[in-house]
Amino acid sequence: MTDPETRCRLVLVAPPLGDVASAVRILGDALKGGDVATVLLPQYELTDPDFQTLAEAVTPVIQAAGAAVIVVDNSRVAGRAKADGLHVSGDFETLADAVEKFTPKLIVGAGGAKDRHAALEIGDIAPDYIFFGKLDGDIKPDAHDKNLALGEWWSSMIEIPCIVMGGTDPASALAVAQTGAEFVALGKAVFADPANAATVIAQVNALLDEKAPRFHD
Secondary structure, eight states: OOOGGGBOEEEEEOOOOOSHHHHHHHHHHHGGGSOOOEEEEOOTTOOHHHHHHHHHHHHHHHHHTTOEEEEESOHHHHHHTTOSEEEEOSOHHHHHHHHHHHTTTSEEEEOOOOSHHHHHHHHHHOOSEEEESOTTOOOSSSOOHHHHHHHHHHHHHOOSOEEEEOOSSTTHHHHHHTTTOSEEEESHHHHSSGGGHHHHHHHHHHHHHHHSOBOOO
């Protein structure tokens, strides 16, 4: 196995997780599959108290596996759960406020980069990473062409790392890696069958080890 730090790494978008016990089991079992840089934790339909309970339960499990926990769009839950970061999918003003308030204590990442102009505006705010695609945008086997193009353009000229959303096929991770993006996000590709999640993660890591381009200093 090669050093995953030298190539595109995997980011997981957690699925709707239901009860806390199931969430801990699903994520804990999945992360036995190998290298994962980060788990993004969306709130979905949960109330704030239920989301906080869930985040507090899964955060230490994820961190113990060596991955960062980034809570989506809920800074209060991120803080109370002792998560590693906050993902802001909203407007530029919300992002700028989060960067000012929470950097460097928390990782602050940005979604909402629908085109090059928006991406550059986000870049001016200097988040810790930029995310191309929607967290629930994995509706086809392949990563979206527009997101691949944005990832390739961004990673060729901007130092802020980028995450590109993959597709429902785990092999879509390689197309993302080939853009030069630092991270590929997978959701349904990993969690469509939670019992198989660790196997999929292992397969994706093996694919990236074998075929992903390497970063050079």
